Amino acid sequence: MDPYTPGSKAHRKKHLGLSTKEYIKVTGTIASVRKGRHYEEDVDEEFIHDVETGRISKGKGLCMWREEPSFIAEASFVKAPLNSRVGPSTPAPNFKGKGKQESLDRLPLEIQESLVLEDLLFVLMGIDGTYITYPSDYSIEDEDPLQGMRFVVAPTLDPSLRDLVERILPLATYYTGITSFIEARSHLDFGLVNHALCAAIREMLKDYQTLLAQLEHAFNTSPQFTLQKLWYYVHPTLHTLSLLYMLTSELASADDPVASESASGSSSEPDAEEDARNEALGLGGAKLKAVLSEINKNSQLGMDGSSSIPVKGGEVLAIVHERLQNMSGDPAAKKLYGVLMQAAGKPYVDMVHLWIRTGKLIDPHEELCVKESKFIDRGMLDLDYTDEYWDRRYTLRDGSTIGGASKRHQAGVPSARTPGGRLPGGACIPPVLERWKHKMLLAGKYLNVIQECGIEIDKDSQSADEELSLEDDKFYKVIDDAYTHANQTLLQLLLRDQQLIPRLRSLKRYFFMSQSSFLTHLLDLAGNEMRKSSKSASIVKLQSLLDLALNTDAQGEDAMFRDDVKVTMATNGLYDWLLKVLKVNGTIGSEEGEGGIYEENKKDKSEKKQQMLAIDALTLDYHVKFPLSLVISRKTILRYQLIFRFLLHLKHVEQSLTNMWLDHKTAPWRTLTRRTPGSASRPATPAPGPGAPDWHADFENWRRRVFLLRARMLAFIQQILAFATFEVLEPNWRRLEERLAAGKVATVDQLLRDHVDFLDTCLKECMLTSAKLVTATSKLIVTCSTFALYASSFAKEARQGLACAESPETDLARAKRWDTLGKFETHFNHWFKVHLNCVQFYASSENVSLLPLVVRLNSIKVPT
Structure with a gap:
């Protein structure tokens, strides 16, 4: 375009009201400023003089170049x-x-x-x-x-x-x-x-x-x-x-609010007197100050991991969304931040969309609210006692869980920028996604499990090509639909294709001894092997005997899964392990306690003088393949094992006391002795010496006391066993089975929770979650077991007493016989009363399901 050229002088004066000399100065200066213009008008001598003297720069009014x-x-x-x-x-x-x-x-x-x-x-x-x-x-x-x-x-x-x-x-x-x-x-x-x-x-x-x-x-x-x-x-x-x-x-x-505050605080003028004093003490100097500043900065970074995380991912979207909400009254601001929110959220939406459609997490810069722990994979399921594969492989960066509890203190969850402020980086979830974060997590997690099973996932091409944004309601409908689809697919895979309900039935049958006599056969076949120490017993032999017992009893569905049941040996006693966990954590299933049943404590081992018997260490294990291992995990198998070992002890003690009853039907216990008048009286524990009661009545009274104690112990064991089997395990299992069969379990996580809740309820109602009840019950069971082990000693003493009945003076073991029986009676009566009081207390305060047990225990008479 041609440069603008002013018109005639008269025209200029008319419009500007300047003289010719003033007009030339103005036009020359403007022409200088507006580059590209070249004027060739003559200037007077005064104007040239002004240029030469410097009043006007040389470039103004002259030919420009x-x-x-x-x-x-x-x-x-x-x-x-x-x-x-x-x-x-x-x-x-x-x-x-x-x-x-x-x-x-x-x-x-x-x-x-x-x-x-x-x-x-x-x-x-x-x-x-x-x-x-x-x-x-x-x-x-x-x-x-x-x-x-x-x-x-x-x-x-x-x-x-x-x-x-x-x-x-x-x-x-x-x-x-x-x-x-x-x-x-x-x-x-x-x-x-x-x-x-x-x-x-x-x-x-x-x-x-x-x-x-x-x-x-x-x-x-x-x-x-x-x-x-x-x-x-x-x-x-x-x-x-x-x-x-x-x-x-x-x-x-937002990258470093602490630094910005310190910068604003350090803007004050330094104190000259303080600087002089520091210089005299050797504390001054720019280099030393720089070193101290760097040390302070590094210490802040070490204490607060959020300082090293730049503002990115969800935190950026949260800041933009916050400004959008705060300035929604300004139409220009609302439009501007809306455009930025949509543009910045596109890669975030794309990552979420890929995760909920395919189960693939592609987040190279850790911007998404979902994170993956790559060191956790399927290979560790056989050793996973805390459900890490399911609970911790894919998690939310803010540490929140499905139940709503937050675990921000756990490792891997960064601290907030400021107390009560936003979490840094990808751990900060955009406010619009806050209520959808768990569905996002679960949708991708379910699809990832399906992929691990080798099943190809159907991709919706329409939803993949559709443009979505954080401000679009369609995006949240896509999340909801993806969650529903993934959940139903995995749930059907577990319940129908993987036969979850039959698997759980077999678990209940083997571990809870429900409607099964295989355990009785196993105890009969492996009695000699179980009396050995846990290290001396042959697991191979016990496994063969278990297979033999299962073959004689398994039928239908149980026959399909009997190969999954294996024999194993624990390294800790049941009640010692329970008390250790309950005293430390107060609950069973905590991270510190789980897996301890298979981890030997060297200190406890050195303190034990007597090795544990095989019957006390014997337990069963159950192996399933992925994805059933998510439901029947090591975490749940541990609970099954605790209940099985408890029932096995009761069953073993019951069998021992029953064998003792059979022994009591033999001649030494049934042969009548000659009675004298007044021998029908029931003396207290007699002692040899002058004035002692009738020896025949004393021996019969001793035998009667042994019969009574054995009957009371057997009644106690049978009542505990019947209560645990028919009033705890069976009703709870029927409720779980009905929920599964009726389709009342809507999500996979609900299925996992219901299964664990069923086992926790069984443990609680079987009195295995209270330290006082575990102590009292274990004391009684150990007393009954020890009493059954004395069956041969009592039989020997009965034969000696019968032989010496005709000549009481030669019965030197009478005092020892009464002393041994008295210790068992005192010990059993004491712990029975303690146990009954504990059961009554918990039944009236915490555990109402123990009320039937109170009635059962009150039927066992305690002699005065």
């Missing part, structure tokens, strides 16, 4: 995005960027306005001008580029123009700060969400740069272009860039 600008190669275009506009190292006469600043107060307003307009077009791109420059104390290297560059106007500028310029200058600060943010956050480590946000902001800045190009064109071509018009055109952009600048400033300051 321009050299081709050189391109300065730089690694960054943030501080000088248009440095191609900067002239060569030897500036041309018309180059004003780095020239000597002239006093503006001696120039007319029109000239001042023109000069300032030229500077503004540079400054708005981040390049300082001649009359609009950096402050005197301003250093680009020392200042934070994310805060933007600051400019000040020459004090000699007319106040009316200065006021208008100062209104426009924040645009330069906003633009340079936003541009610095884009360059800094475009680094790979800041993740896809930051990259998408920077791309969206960069697109918005293109409109700003286009506006500046149009303004520069108007400045060079239109004589009516003024500072007021510039303000008119950039005023709407000022509000837009201020919104972007506030967002980028918040994102930049």
Whole structure:
């Protein structure tokens, strides 16, 4: 376009009201400012004199010339995005960027306005001008580029123009700060969400740069272009860039709020006296201060892991969403932040969409709220006593669980930026996704399990190609549908294809001895082997005997799964292990206790003088393949084993006492002795010596007391066994089976919870979760077992007593016989009363299901 050329002198005077000399000065200066114009008008001698004396720079009013600008190669275009506009190292006469600043107060307003307009077009791109420059104390290297560059106007500028310029200058600060943010956050480590946000902001800045190009064109071509018009055109952009600048400033300051606070606190002026004192003590110096600052910074990073996590992923979306909500009353802000929210959330939505559709977690920069522990895989299921594969392979970064409890103190969950503030990085879940986070987690987790089974997942091509955003209701419908589909698919896979209910029935039959006599056969066949020590007993032989017992009893569904039942030996006694766990944690199933049944404690081993018998260490194991191992996991197998060992002890003691009853039907116990008058009385524990009661009555009384104690012990064991089997295990199993068969279990996690709750309820009602009840029950069972072991000793003493009945003086073992029986009676009566009191207390306060046991135990008479 041809440069504008003023008209005739008369025309100029008419419109400007200037003399010929003044007009030549004005037009010459404007022509100098608006580059590209070449005037060839004559000037008078006075004007030339002004140029030579320096009142007017040589470039003004003379024939203009321009050299081709050189391109300065730089690694960054943030501080000088248009440095191609900067002239060569030897500036041309018309180059004003780095020239000597002239006093503006001696120039007319029109000239001042023109000069300032030229500077503004540079400054708005981040390049300082001649009359609009950096402050005197301003250093680009020392200042934070994310805060933007600051400019000040020459004090000699007319106040009316200065006021208008100062209104426009924040645009330069906003633009340079936003541009610095884009360059800094475009680094790979800041993740896809930051990259998408920077791309969206960069697109918005293109409109700003286009506006500046149009303004520069108007400045060079239109004589009516003024500072007021510039303000008119950039005023709407000022509000837009201020919104972007506030967002980028918040994102930049959120990286390290502690540092920003310390920076603001350290801005106060140092104390000269204190500095002198520190210098004298050797504590001064810039190097030492830098070292101390670095140590302090490292200590803060060590104490707070969140300081090392940049603002990325969900935290960026949370900040944008928070600003969107807080400024929803401003239509421009709502529209701007809405566009940024949609653009920045796209990679986040894509990652979520891929996770809930395929079960594949692709999150290279740890931006998603779901994380994967890659060191946990299917190979550790056989040794997993805490359900780590299911509970910890895929988790939420904020540590929250399905039940709503938060575990932010656990390892791997970063601390908040500030107390009570947002979690850093991907651990911060966008507020719009907060109520959907568990469904997102479970949908992908279910699909991942299905993939592990080798089943191909059907992908919905329509939903994959559909554009979704965080602000779109369709996105949350997709999450809900994906969760429902994944849950139903995995649930049907477990219940129908993997035959979960028949598997659980076989578990109940083998471990709870329900409607099965295989345990009786096993105890009969392996009696000799079980009386050995746990280390001496042959597991191979016991496994063969178990298979033989199962073959004689298994039928139907049980026959299908009997090969999955294996014999194993525990390294700790049942009651010692239970008491140890209950005293430490108060519950069974905690992380510290689980797996302890298979881990030998060297200290306890050294303290034990007598090795554990095989009958006390014998237990069963059950092996299933993936994905059934999610439901029948090591965590649940441990609970089955605890109940089985408890029932096995009761069954073994019952069998021992029954065998003792059979022994009591033999001759030494049934042969009648000669009675004397008054022998029917029941004396207390007699002692040899003068005045002793009738020896025949004493022996019969001893035999009667043995019969009675054995009957009471057998009744106690049978009542406990019947209560545990028919009033605890069977009813609870029927309730679980009905829920599974009726389809009342809606989700896989509910299935897992119901199974574990069923076992925990059985443990509690079998009195295995209370230290007092475990202690009292174990004392009684051990007393009964020990009494049964004395069966041969009692039989020997009965034969000796029968032989000595005719000559009481030769019965030297009578005192020892009564003493042994008295110890058993005293011990059993004491612990029976303690046990009954504990059962009554818990039945009336915590465990109402123990009320039937109270009735059963009260039927066992305690002699006075």
